Amino acid sequence: QVQLVESGGGLVQPGGSLTLSCVATGGTSNDYSIGCFLQTPGKESEGIACISRHDGATYYAPSGRGRFPLSRDYAKNTSHRQMDGLKSEDSAAYFCAVGPPMGISLRPHLYTNWGQGIQVVVSS
Numbered sequence: 272q273v274q275l276v277e278s279g280g281g282l283v284q285p286g287g288s289l290t291l292s293c294v295a296t297g298g299t300s301n302d303y304s305i306g307c308f309l310q311t312p313g314k315e316s317e318g319i320a321c322i323s324r325h326d327g328a329t330y331y332a333p334s335g336r337g338r339f340p341l342s343r344d345y346a347k348n349t350s351h352r353q354m355d356g357l358k359s360e361d362s363a364a365y366f367c368a369v370g371p372p373m374g375i376s377l378r379p380h381l382y383t384n385w386g387q388g389i390q391v392v393v394s395s
Contacts, residue, residue: 276387319332320341367385369382369385
């Protein structure tokens with residue numbers, strides 16, 4: 272059973288940077304894709320980026336929320352999002368989740384084994 276744990280969130284000023292990490296334990300990294308989602312109060316989870324199970328192929332949400340690059344270290348079962356130039360509207364709870372082994376998608380219902388989430392607050 273794959274378990275995901277997010278880290279790297281916190282409070283940052285507008286224009287600042289954070290690196291969100293998602294560490295997986297259990298399972299084999301080549302067996303699943305990884306998706307990144309955010310959620311703001313009162314709204315449903317929104318898919319923002321995903322990365323394939325083996326070749327680093329990525330897909331980003333067309334909205335500005337998908338602008339931060341997602342990478343994956345398959346040997347270390349870890350994925351990272353480098354978030355530079357943060358804006359107040361980037362404030363949200365961020366999650367990673369286990370996705371389908373074939374293809375990549377931002378549809379939340381295709382994902383399982385969600386991490387506990389981590390808060391990002393962009394404020395002066």
